[in-house]
Amino acid sequence: xxxxxxxxxxxxxxxxxxxxxxxxxxxxxxxxxxxxxxxxxxxxxxxxxxxxxxxxxxxxxxxxxxxxxxxxxxxxxxxxxxxxxxxxxxxxxxxxxxxxxxxxxxxxxxxxxxxxxxxxxxxxxxxxxxxxxxxxxxxxxxxxxxxxxxxxxxxxxxxxxxxxxxxxxxxxxxxxxxxxxxxxxxxxxxxxxxxxxxxxxxxxxxxxxxxxxxxxxxxxxxxxxxxxxxxxxxxxxxxxxxxxxxxxxxxxxxxxxxxxxxxxxxxxxxxxxxxxxxxxxxxxxxxxxxxxxxxxxxxxxxxxxxxxxxxxxxxxxxxxx
Numbered sequence: 001x002x003x004x005x006x007x008x009x010x011x012x013x014x015x016x017x018x019x020x021x022x023x024x025x026x027x028x029x030x031x032x033x034x035x036x037x038x039x040x041x042x043x044x045x046x047x048x049x050x051x052x053x054x055x056x057x058x059x060x061x062x063x064x065x066x067x068x069x070x071x072x073x074x075x076x077x078x079x080x081x082x083x084x085x086x087x088x089x090x091x092x093x094x095x096x097x098x099x100x101x102x103x104x105x106x107x108x109x110x111x112x113x114x115x116x117x118x119x120x121x122x123x124x125x126x127x128x129x130x131x132x133x134x135x136x137x138x139x140x141x142x143x144x145x146x147x148x149x150x151x152x153x154x155x156x157x158x159x160x161x162x163x164x165x166x167x168x169x170x171x172x173x174x175x176x177x178x179x180x181x182x183x184x185x186x187x188x189x190x191x192x193x194x195x196x197x198x199x200x201x202x203x204x205x206x207x208x209x210x211x212x213x214x215x216x217x218x219x220x221x222x223x224x225x226x227x228x229x230x231x232x233x234x235x236x237x238x239x240x241x242x243x244x245x246x247x248x249x250x251x252x253x254x255x256x257x258x259x260x261x262x263x264x265x266x267x268x269x270x271x272x273x274x275x276x277x278x279x280x281x282x283x284x285x286x287x288x289x290x291x292x293x294x295x296x297x298x299x300x301x302x303x304x305x306x307x308x309x310x311x312x313x314x315x316x317x318x319x320x321x
Contacts, residue, residue: 010043013047013286014044017286018041022038024285026285027287056084068087069089071087075119083232087236090130094130098134098135110166111141112143113132113144113145114171135171143157149176149179155185167192171229177195193223196240197214197217197227199228210245214226225243225244234288241301252278257269257294260273270295276290
């Protein structure tokens with residue numbers, strides 16, 4: 001799935017939309033409500049995208065749900081309704097996440113993984129915590145581990161790894177990384193360090209533009225670029241940026257931008273609402289209308305500019321542009 005050609009992707013997606021139109025009751029009802037006959041879907045541009053809000057109040061799953069083995073939930077904000085993603089196999093998700101990461105960064109055994117994920121660790125059902133926990137195990141490093149608010153211990157661990165041969169991945173929720181910046185600690189920095197933010201202020205801080213966040217983090221950690229991970233509860237695939245918030249999609253994903261004012265029409269510009277195809281979501285719904293706004297740059301990288309007005313703040317990577 002991770003090495004599909006463009007033609008293979010199109011064929012797989014068109015087969016999948018027919019399968020999910022027949023086996024996913026929520027997607028089938030959505031198509032019926034829009035008076036769309038699945039047999040009329042003959043090319044990618046014809047595919048209808050399920051609004052992401054359906055993951056909040058329905059069970060989006062192919063079949064009757066007897067095969068569900070795991071449920072992930074979104075972080076949301078206090079009092080909000082969280083999204084639920086029903087899985088047929090957590091092992092598939094974790095192995096898929098590992099393959100996508102290693103395609104971009106190399107084997108996990110080359111890394112120490114330090115996960116700074118307060119808020120996520122303090123609630124059950126986080127797909128990000130499950131992924132980070134898997135990465136920590138697969139790194140086979142006694143130095144790998146989770147951190148909550150113990151900033152001193154984290155900085156001491158980073159300092160102890162500075163002279164080692166392995167690369168160090170600091171995977172952190174944005175507000176917690178910024179807390180480190182404001183701690184006034186002195187950090188020396190080192191060449192093997194990768195700082196990756198997952199987005200999310202969780203209501204702890206004012207929303208900030210990406211450039212402002214990344215500049216503060218680059219100065220504190222003394223790195224040339226801040227990496228980013230774009231993912232969400234409703235997706236089984238992740239997208240990575242190695243700097244400047246520019247994401248390169250894996251071959252199992254496709255983004256189709258829609259008109260900002262008409263969700264049923266494609267955008268005629270390089271900017272629009274993000275409609276996402278994630279072929280890894282073959283058990284739930286692979287075709288999702290997100291509440292994110294995206295931009296294709298001149299080099300073909302995706303930038304996530306922010307959210308539509310009135311959409312809920314969530315814990316995945318959404319920094320205001």
